[in-house]
Amino acid sequence: MEDTRKGFLTPEQEQMIDGLIELSGWYEAFDGLAIRLADNKGLEQLKKKISPEVLPTIYEVIDQIMDSISSIHADGE
Numbered sequence: 717m718e719d720t721r722k723g724f725l726t727p728e729q730e731q732m733i734d735g736l737i738e739l740s741g742w743y744e745a746f747d748g749l750a751i752r753l754a755d756n757k758g759l760e761q762l763k764k765k766i767s768p769e770v771l772p773t774i775y776e777v778i779d780q781i782m783d784s785i786s787s788i789h790a791d792g793e
Contacts, residue, residue, distance in 0.1 A: 729782045
């Protein structure tokens with residue numbers, strides 16, 4: 717499976733976080749963009765400083781956290 721991450725989150729995870737954050741007015745229109753920029757630009761820079769051997773473990777942890785958040789959110793609806 718090809719890794720589509722830029723930063724630490726997959727595009728699907730970025731969308732999920734965007735769906736969980738509910739802001740009002742213009743803020744809601746730009747929160748998805750802010751999430752993508754923070755992950756794709758900011759966290760991508762951090763990734764460059766981490767050993768490539770450690771990245772798969774970090775991805776696993778993030779995936780588990782995102783799966784848990786998704787489950788909790790689905791149960792709470």
